[in-house]
Amino acid sequence: MATHRLINTTWHNVLGTIAPALTIASGDVVITETLDARGFDKNGARPAYGPNPMNGPVFVTGAEPGDALRVDILRMDPIRPSGWTISSLAANVVDPEAARQLPARDRADWLIDLESQTVRLQEPPPGLENFVLPLEPMIGCFGVAPAIGQAFSTATSAENGGNMDYRGFRPGATVWFPVAVEGALFFAGDCHATQGDGEIVGTGIETCFELQLRLSVEKNRRLTWPRGENETHIFSVGNARPLDQALQHATTDMLNWLTSGYGLSVAAASHLMGQVVRYHVGNVFDPAYTMVCLIEKRWLPKPSFAG
Amino acid sequence: MATHRLINTTWHNVLGTIAPALTIASGDVVITETLDARGFDKNGARPAYGPNPMNGPVFVTGAEPGDALRVDILRMDPIRPSGWTISSLAANVVDPEAARQLPARDRADWLIDLESQTVRLQEPPPGLENFVLPLEPMIGCFGVAPAIGQAFSTATSAENGGNMDYRGFRPGATVWFPVAVEGALFFAGDCHATQGDGEIVGTGIETCFELQLRLSVEKNRRLTWPRGENETHIFSVGNARPLDQALQHATTDMLNWLTSGYGLSVAAASHLMGQVVRYHVGNVFDPAYTMVCLIEKRWLPKPSFAG
Amino acid sequence: MATHRLINTTWHNVLGTIAPALTIASGDVVITETLDARGFDKNGARPAYGPNPMNGPVFVTGAEPGDALRVDILRMDPIRPSGWTISSLAANVVDPEAARQLPARDRADWLIDLESQTVRLQEPPPGLENFVLPLEPMIGCFGVAPAIGQAFSTATSAENGGNMDYRGFRPGATVWFPVAVEGALFFAGDCHATQGDGEIVGTGIETCFELQLRLSVEKNRRLTWPRGENETHIFSVGNARPLDQALQHATTDMLNWLTSGYGLSVAAASHLMGQVVRYHVGNVFDPAYTMVCLIEKRWLPKPSFAG
Amino acid sequence: MATHRLINTTWHNVLGTIAPALTIASGDVVITETLDARGFDKNGARPAYGPNPMNGPVFVTGAEPGDALRVDILRMDPIRPSGWTISSLAANVVDPEAARQLPARDRADWLIDLESQTVRLQEPPPGLENFVLPLEPMIGCFGVAPAIGQAFSTATSAENGGNMDYRGFRPGATVWFPVAVEGALFFAGDCHATQGDGEIVGTGIETCFELQLRLSVEKNRRLTWPRGENETHIFSVGNARPLDQALQHATTDMLNWLTSGYGLSVAAASHLMGQVVRYHVGNVFDPAYTMVCLIEKRWLPKPSFAG
Structure with missing residues (x-):
């Protein structure tokens, strides 16, 4: 390797x-x-x-x-x-009439402290003087x-x-x-x-x-959508607009994962997902939005097929 | 009282x-x-x-x-x-073509153990024999x-x-x-x-x-949407379809909360929300979906108006 | 009567x-x-x-x-x-970033000429001097x-x-x-x-x-959605957001009408609708949008149940 | 040429x-x-x-x-x-629960009569025996x-x-x-x-x-979206999901056309579009849907820039 x-x-x-x-x-x-x-x-x-x-x-x-x-x-x-961000919420994440009130989308600079592993605005506006992020x-x-x-x-x-x-x-x-x-x-x-x-x-x-x-x-995993895993969860990722469709993609993929990969029936997978599923929101700014469907590993049966 | x-x-x-x-x-x-x-x-x-x-x-x-x-x-x-659930994912949360494969929406019974404060299916399908939920x-x-x-x-x-x-x-x-x-x-x-x-x-x-x-x-709080608070977070709730619009409502309400209630400018609130906001998904089954926009309390400036 | x-x-x-x-x-x-x-x-x-x-x-x-x-x-x-309108496109019918450029939503007055059966702006802006509507x-x-x-x-x-x-x-x-x-x-x-x-x-x-x-x-028509008819067409009306869902409601209702009311199989109704259906857009401003699904009467088989 | x-x-x-x-x-x-x-x-x-x-x-x-x-x-x-079609409505154009009842998506053959300039199903199901399309x-x-x-x-x-x-x-x-x-x-x-x-x-x-x-x-037309023209109308085309966003794109493009191409103010263009706009629905089957925004030519002021 x-x-x-x-x-x-x-x-x-x-x-x-x-x-x-x-x-x-x-x-x-x-x-x-x-x-x-x-x-x-x-x-x-x-x-x-x-x-x-x-x-x-x-x-x-x-x-x-x-x-x-x-x-x-x-x-x-x-x-x-150093890093940078945009200084205003995107127009598409607020109510349409509220978009009229948003400020210009300028760039803002951030300082990245490699020693303390923190990030803060170079010129913090009032109220954010102590806004220091890990x-x-x-x-x-x-x-x-x-x-x-x-x-x-x-x-x-x-x-x-x-x-x-x-x-x-x-x-x-x-x-x-x-x-x-x-x-x-x-x-x-x-x-x-x-x-x-x-x-x-x-x-x-x-x-x-x-x-x-x-x-x-x-080899031969036959995936449709990206999938992932971390210390505690497995997850399926759906990308589409509207967010409803991204959620449909991620949910369908998790259903397929639990049935094909973990040997559950659709009904059993429905019981599992229905009571323990979690959703995380990825990008809601781009042409395609991202929704992530997660299951905590402790709820999974022994997999019939790893990953 | x-x-x-x-x-x-x-x-x-x-x-x-x-x-x-x-x-x-x-x-x-x-x-x-x-x-x-x-x-x-x-x-x-x-x-x-x-x-x-x-x-x-x-x-x-x-x-x-x-x-x-x-x-x-x-x-x-x-x-x-005892409690009950429906035994199949709802048709609207999976891809339309996948909806054709879902089983019938029957009722399933659960046992609620008041002593151990746990819940489990009365007749668990294969793979869920040990599925006991807090x-x-x-x-x-x-x-x-x-x-x-x-x-x-x-x-x-x-x-x-x-x-x-x-x-x-x-x-x-x-x-x-x-x-x-x-x-x-x-x-x-x-x-x-x-x-x-x-x-x-x-x-x-x-x-x-x-x-x-x-x-x-x-008195005189002039809310538009439900808001909430728990030990660690404040949150705004948006209810609408599609989920994108529920997210717009919740995000706009949190923006208004941070500006009116905590004295931030729109730009400052944008910086705060952009880097620390969290979204939770409520109901995505009903005619109106629910999206929750949360901010961890440790990031909040001192409020100019409580709650 | x-x-x-x-x-x-x-x-x-x-x-x-x-x-x-x-x-x-x-x-x-x-x-x-x-x-x-x-x-x-x-x-x-x-x-x-x-x-x-x-x-x-x-x-x-x-x-x-x-x-x-x-x-x-x-x-x-x-x-x-006399009649009146609002003088600007609604923010929700244009791209979110374009909403920032829309003018204020003022009221504009129109003159209704009952004799000529026409309508025109009381104070037409440049370019609309000859804008007279039936x-x-x-x-x-x-x-x-x-x-x-x-x-x-x-x-x-x-x-x-x-x-x-x-x-x-x-x-x-x-x-x-x-x-x-x-x-x-x-x-x-x-x-x-x-x-x-x-x-x-x-x-x-x-x-x-x-x-x-x-x-x-x-009696006993068992409708789900509003339906209509004019000289040339029958139509089903769906009301919901997003417009996709309004379209689903109207399309499903027309499918049910053609199968229950006109005796077509789902496959036959699909052939008919697929090649001759028309959609009209109703309200896209309100919380629920309206989509209308129309079929020209000349394509209809003899109804098994009127209207 | x-x-x-x-x-x-x-x-x-x-x-x-x-x-x-x-x-x-x-x-x-x-x-x-x-x-x-x-x-x-x-x-x-x-x-x-x-x-x-x-x-x-x-x-x-x-x-x-x-x-x-x-x-x-x-x-x-x-x-x-000869031509062919699919024999069932697509699952995404009907209500999710109704998708469960749709027949299989088989292929159906059509006969194209070049002389009479008509089209008909090769094996019409009951009720469509006389379904002959121009x-x-x-x-x-x-x-x-x-x-x-x-x-x-x-x-x-x-x-x-x-x-x-x-x-x-x-x-x-x-x-x-x-x-x-x-x-x-x-x-x-x-x-x-x-x-x-x-x-x-x-x-x-x-x-x-x-x-x-x-x-x-x-040269140098600086278009964002496809535009078109026929004997009676000009039109702008938006492609996206959901249909609401396709409509936003098409509407914004028509607004830009009327202001940049025909010299109208945004308020004047709003008056024109508000009272005479028509929408046509293109594809609602693919990943991106298509909405067309049309204005009848008789309502247009003299263009400041052709087409």
Whole structure:
């Protein structure tokens, strides 16, 4: 299991079938430094432009359509002492008439203290003088190339992942993507120092990270949507608008997981989900919204098929 | 501060302007036994019918349109050793084509062990033999009479509350409803032994409780949507379809709370919400869905106006 | 078949179970003068207030839950030479970011020329100097009392009708409403001199009319949603948000009509609807939107059950 | 103005930046034979596969990002005496619980009579024995390559056009697409013998056509969404889910057209649209739905900028 350093010289604003920047074996580890959402690097240079320029793609040998690409998020180290956000709620997350009253969408700067692992506004407005947040790194946009030659902007998301902006995509989490092209073609970028649910200002605290990920092929998993796991939960991810449809996708996928993967009948899975399911809201700013359906592991029967 | 026992002889399937079953002073405590969602009582008799027959209404002296009715959920004791659920996911929470494969929506019975404070299926299907849930009581449907003579089925929800099915409406929580008629006219019922997010089988574990609530008038609060508070968070509740609109209502209400109640500018509130907001999903089964927008109290500035 | 004149002294802002203002026999004709949406009458007096004050209710003898109330719109005569609209698109019908640029929602006055049967702005802005519209009267809000004691604001719509703002509700059209209470309790008001699809400024040209309607009971029709008919088409009406759900309601109802009423199999009805269905957009401004599903009569097989 | 025959040897399931099959000058005419939605040609051979294999792309010399590609639909001649549809309403256009009752989604064959210009089911079910439809040819899927290297499946639609399935895309209509890449890269296919609104069985009557189109570059039009024109109306097209958002896009685009193209103020455009706008429903089956916003030409002021 080798460790590779992925160094891009060009970056990508789509997840699609693009010539790989790196080829690795299943199970190898990739280390890479990401740009922020507008293409600035850790030194303040701007080698790329938004939306969300991606590192990659990484070709994982042996990955074929129908397989899953397993991504273990091993480590996320911030590598720039500054981040930025947008200073106003997005118009689409408030009532339409209330959108008339929102201020301009300016940029605001944040200071990232690598020692204390905290983040705070550079010029806090009144009332937020003591607003100091713990660093909670997460990946905003990652995924694999979609099927049949499609290529999706990194400003949105779909079955192949993309800009899901879910704060559960953090160190310690594992994510599986449905492989649709040979080699999977994995992309990642747009990392956040922290972020609330929904990314309702249109950004997390946008900055640069060194990512360490393990990429592994799991054969013939036949996934439809991204799935994940952390210390306590398994989860299915649905990406669509309206949020109702994202919820339908995530719920259907969890139902399929519990029946195919854990051997439950639909009725048994319904009982389980009905009383213990949790939903988390990912991005509600982009063209596709993200809803995550979670089940705590303690409620799961012994799996008939791992993951 | 007197304590009253509310004993209904008729029950109500709407929240509306109905002759009060009890009149109390602001700050008084009400104790009442609720029926289950189909109208069965703790003894298995059926004095009423669904949807969600309500106890009440309670007229709170001094409550006028523009005020808030504060409801402190002091205690919820289960009073029946059995509950029931529906045995299949609702058709509207899965992908439309997947709805074709769902089993019939039968009723399933659960045993409530009052001693161990746990709940389990009476006849667990394979894989759920060890599925024993802690009792986590919550109020499925409660609220006040809406404005201008409207009356809403207890199968849905709106600005006045109603069938929100949010598991955060539990002992220890406080909820404020916008008063729209003299006396507020408070209703409650449809309590659950536990429930997952979304009430995605169309029920929690439906049973009977003895509720103990304190009802207080807070003058001239000018609320639009229900608000709440628990040990750690404040929250705003939006009820609408699609879920996107429920989220818009809840987000707008929290924005208004942070600006009017805590003195933040819209930009400051945007910074706060953008990085620390949490969303919880209430009912996604009924005509109106419920989304809850929460802020952890440790992030709040000193309020300029309590609650 | 008698003809009655309905003269209200109070008006209603809900459709609900309210003491009747008039009792008639099935097949009788009712003539009544409506107020405008804010409660002004033909003389400029204001005996009532918005939203959409209703004439009625009319109790139709013999109407029982499960029946249909058939409403033939016989005549609509404008009785005031002036109307009004709102001067800006509603915020919810444009893209959220575009809502920031909309002008204030002021009132604009229109002149109704009863002789030429035309309507024009009193103070036309540049470019609209020659904007003279033919009078195309329609009923914005009408329907019957809903079930189980519910009462819905005249600012919205549901299974019982209400504020659907569909320009197909015009003289020559017939509409059936599902009767939910004894006597049906029919309400009408909020008539427009003309209106575009969607009522996207939040109003048609709001004015006063003399309405002439025939109200008839059709026993045991078991309707779920309002249905209608005109010279060329039959149609089903769905009211909900989002528009997708209104479309689902209307489409499902038309499917049921073609199978139950015209004896088609679901597959045959699918073929028919798939290739000849038309959709019209009613109100997209209110809490519930309205979608109308139409089939041209020439495509219909001989009905097994009329209407 | 030359006339070219476009003959594909490979077909495309995405609209994206693909090597052109033909290069033409602005104003030239293209004649081409399309495959049906599953890739069958006029002889019943299957040189390609679904979804909706596209002819093209056509590179139009001089087209640059920011320009519009004007497409005049000059002629559509059916070239196969048979078509097919799906035999059941799609699950997503009916109420979720009703989806459980829908029959299987089989294929049904139709006969296209080129002489009488009519279409009928090969094996009509009872009640549809006399169901003979006039041929009303339309283009289901066409458009240009999207920006920044994106490539979208021909099963959906977006700003660049795609699978909009609007019956207004018929001979006599003109459509403008926003050019996002050099040469525009125009694609077309998936033509229908006729189709109801919404494509609610998931197909029109799918067959092969000879298309004759004129493609012209209009410089610097700065379109966001497709626009069109026919003998009587101008129209803007929005593609998104839910239908509400498609309507917002189309309405916003028409507002921009009336203000930028016809010199109206936002208030004047609001007056015009509010009272005379019409909406047509395109595809409500695909991931993105299509809503069309139309204004009858007789209401338009003299344009300050054509088209």
